[in-house]
Amino acid sequence: MRAFKFTPSSEPEAAVKAVKANSEAKFIAGGTNLIDLMKEGIEGPSELVDISRLNLTQIRSTSTGISIGSLAKNSDTANHPLVRRDFPMLTQAILSGATAQIRNMATNGGNIAQRTRCPYFYEVSVNCNKRRPGSGCSSLEGYNRNHSIFGFSDKCAAVNPSDMSVALAALDASVNVLGADGKTRVIKFNDFHRLPGDTPQRDNNLEHGELITSIEIPKSNFAPHSYYLKVGDRASHSFALVSVAAALELDGGKIKQARIAMGGVAPKPWRAYAAEKFLAGKTPSEENFSAAADSEMKAAIPLEHNGFKIELGKRAIVLALKRAAAGNA
Amino acid sequence: MTNGIDDREPGTEAELQLQADEEILLDELGIFGESRRKFLGKVAAAGLGALVLEIVAEQKALAFDAAEPSLSPLTVENPVTVSFSVNGMKKSIELDSRMTLLDALRERLALTGSKKGCDHGQCGACTVMIDGRRVLACLTLTAQCEGREITTIEGLSHGADLHPMQTAFIKHDGFQCGFCTPGQICSAVALMQEAKNGELSYVTADVRQKTATIKLSDDEIRERMSGNLCRCGAYPNIVAAIREVHTGKATDPMAELPLEVENASV
Ligand SMILES: Cc1cc2nc3c(=O)[nH]c(=O)nc-3n(C[C@H](O)[C@H](O)[C@H](O)COP(=O)(O)OP(=O)(O)OC[C@H]3O[C@@H](n4cnc5c(N)ncnc54)[C@H](O)[C@@H]3O)c2cc1C
Numbered sequence: 001m002r003a004f005k006f007t008p009s010s011e012p013e014a015a016v017k018a019v020k021a022n023s024e025a026k027f028i029a030g031g032t033n034l035i036d037l038m039k040e041g042i043e044g045p046s047e048l049v050d051i052s053r054l055n056l057t058q059i060r061s062t063s064t065g066i067s068i069g070s071l072a073k074n075s076d077t078a079n080h081p082l083v084r085r086d087f088p089m090l091t092q093a094i095l096s097g098a099t100a101q102i103r104n105m106a107t108n109g110g111n112i113a114q115r116t117r118c119p120y121f122y123e124v125s126v127n128c129n130k131r132r133p134g135s136g137c138s139s140l141e142g143y144n145r146n147h148s149i150f151g152f153s154d155k156c157a158a159v160n161p162s163d164m165s166v167a168l169a170a171l172d173a174s175v176n177v178l179g180a181d182g183k184t185r186v187i188k189f190n191d192f193h194r195l196p197g198d199t200p201q202r203d204n205n206l207e208h209g210e211l212i213t214s215i216e217i218p219k220s221n222f223a224p225h226s227y228y229l230k231v232g233d234r235a236s237h238s239f240a241l242v243s244v245a246a247a248l249e250l251d252g253g254k255i256k257q258a259r260i261a262m263g264g265v266a267p268k269p270w271r272a273y274a275a276e277k278f279l280a281g282k283t284p285s286e287e288n289f290s291a292a293a294d295s296e297m298k299a300a301i302p303l304e305h306n307g308f309k310i311e312l313g314k315r316a317i318v319l320a321l322k323r324a325a326a327g328n329a
Numbered sequence: 330m331t332n333g334i335d336d337r338e339p340g341t342e343a344e345l346q347l348q349a350d351e352e353i354l355l356d357e358l359g360i361f362g363e364s365r366r367k368f369l370g371k372v373a374a375a376g377l378g379a380l381v382l383e384i385v386a387e388q389k390a391l392a393f394d395a396a397e398p399s400l401s402p403l404t405v406e407n408p409v410t411v412s413f414s415v416n417g418m419k420k421s422i423e424l425d426s427r428m429t430l431l432d433a434l435r436e437r438l439a440l441t442g443s444k445k446g447c448d449h450g451q452c453g454a455c456t457v458m459i460d461g462r463r464v465l466a467c468l469t470l471t472a473q474c475e476g477r478e479i480t481t482i483e484g485l486s487h488g489a490d491l492h493p494m495q496t497a498f499i500k501h502d503g504f505q506c507g508f509c510t511p512g513q514i515c516s517a518v519a520l521m522q523e524a525k526n527g528e529l530s531y532v533t534a535d536v537r538q539k540t541a542t543i544k545l546s547d548d549e550i551r552e553r554m555s556g557n558l559c560r561c562g563a564y565p566n567i568v569a570a571i572r573e574v575h576t577g578k579a580t581d582p583m584a585e586l587p588l589e590v591e592n593a594s595v
């Protein structure tokens with residue numbers, strides 16, 4: 001691991017200033033992603049600015065919904081009474097990820113900013129445009145079973161690994177950040193992560209030194225009919241092959257509004273807008289769920305080894321919608 | 330000081346002495362491991378416990394009284410000084426900013442109970458508790474631990490009194506080689522508190538329902554312990570040990586073994 005200067009911080013502004021002043025500096029929160037990548041030699045910051053003690057851990061209701069501190073732990077967030085009551089799908093998504101120990105360390109800001117688990121990104125001896133821009137993508141011609149079927153480019157097909165982000169995308173969350181000039185800005189969740197295009201090295205739209213301060217989720221009526229389904233190679237402790245966050249607002253036996261986002265299928269949490277549109281005004285039946293899934297998955301483009309994700313994705317959408325409709329949250 | 334190794338000088342001689350002692354200990358554990366299955370059949374749980382107790386106590390004494398070996402100053406870059414408490418004892422050490430808590434515990438504080446399995450957060454062998462919550466020492470920077478209270482496997486027993494979870498692991502044969510065991514036990518101890526607090530898991534049926542405490546089914550135990558891998562596959566016995574502590578209902582490990590197989594076929 002490259003040697004680094006350790007800089008404690010107690011105020012968000014000071015932390016932002018410290019990272020902004022050094023182009024090789026990074027924030028460290030729970031460290032569960034960053035330390036791993038530093039041990040592998042994939043990240044090599046010359047300075048770590050410790051934000052784990054910043055007073056950004058509150059979870060509270062606001063006039064428009066809920067505000068979740070960026071430094072609140074994943075486990076505390078999942079178990080918070082307000083989150084459980086109003087956004088149970090977020091609770092499920094967080095709890096489906098990693099392990100109890102990791103969720104006790106991981107923070108919300110770190111979770112949505114975590115990097116891909118593409119094995120070629122993790123292997124420093126092979127080409128990877130995300131790790132070494134311009135070197136080429138090993139996954140497109142290599143073993144791409146775990147890779148994208150939506151939104152990828154000829155530069156990168158890695159998927160975003162965050163479960164929490166899939167639920168946040170479905171719930172139309174937004175991300176509050178503090179910039180180097182001391183100004184704050186709001187990034188809609190759908191604009192937070194980036195598609196790779198020609199710049200796969202950039203996972204999200206944060207500028208260097210910008211600090212995530214909180215995540216906001218607007219009020220909704222999805223709580224009674226929502227579900228986060230995760231399908232992986234193991235029942236627990238594995239990243240998603242495919243996951244689905246499904247939420248329905250039901251009104252007089254009809255679907256007033258549907259929200260569906262998928263994980264494991266794209267470089268960012270994938271909102272299934274086509275399926276959502278199809279379901280609006282329909283009855284919550286298996287036929288309709290199936291047709292909605294087809295309408296979304298027909299746009300998928302399989303790579304050599306991940307064609308199975310299309311059928312798996314369809315079935316996962318249908319099952320998640322069935323569980324949401326049944327009120328399983 | 331009762332173990333007779335308190336007068337060692339810090340440095341290479343002390344380290345050699347420590348290694349030799351550890352080897353003796355490992356030998357003992359090895360011999361013990363081989364004959365353990367025969368033992369189980371013959372010896373009452375109490376008798377077996379006493380033998381293990383002796384080893385645990387010895388290991389503990391060794392760890393706490395070991396001189397803190399100092400690293401060569403050349404290897405320390407960007408030194409940071411961190412003060413924290415480990416198993417109730419105040420510690421203050423200067424170390425390289427890169428040093429993980431796992432390496433600090435093992436290499437600087439001679440607390441070798443916490444194990445380095447994968448060093449990447451994937452196996453749980455390094456599980457310790459910080460301020461009462463289970464975490465992974467291999468992904469924790471020691472520099473971030475200022476003022477924290479750390480509990481390792483060495484801190485769970487009091488002298489000869491084993492923690493109930495340790496006793497249950499011994500009784501139910503919740504290990505084979507034992508490498509994952511310190512992490513399993515730390516994890517399981519923290520899990521008991523999480524269940525008392527009503528904390529949820531991905532397999533909890535209704536997350537919207539208010540819960541004071543959670544009664545753990547075997548599925549719940551398995552899901553919540555999924556961060557602790559065991560190469561020896563002692564999982565059923567680990568679940569049995571945790572179930573016993575969680576429910577407070579003692580079960581007979583021998584009764585759970587199928588003694589006779591009827592109509593067996595291969
Ligand atoms: C074995 C293992 C299994 C896992 N399985 C899963 C899984 O199944 N599902 C899943 O979703 N995740 C999984 N994870 C990933 C885990 O959820 C993330 O590592 C964790 O959420 C990251 O949070 P952190 O606070 O530790 O981030 P850190 O490691 O501290 O930081 C990660 C990145 O975010 C940046 N950052 C952190 N906080 C901020 C902030 N406030 N503002 C701006 N930038 C910030 C850091 O600079 C760094 O680049 C797994 C991890 C491991 C090790």
Ligand code: FES
Pocket residue numbers: 444445446447448449450451452453454455456465466467468
């Ligand atoms: S050594 Fe820490 S999780 Fe494997």
Ligand code: FES
Pocket residue numbers: 503504505506507508509510558559560561562563
């Ligand atoms: S007892 Fe050998 S790894 Fe678990």
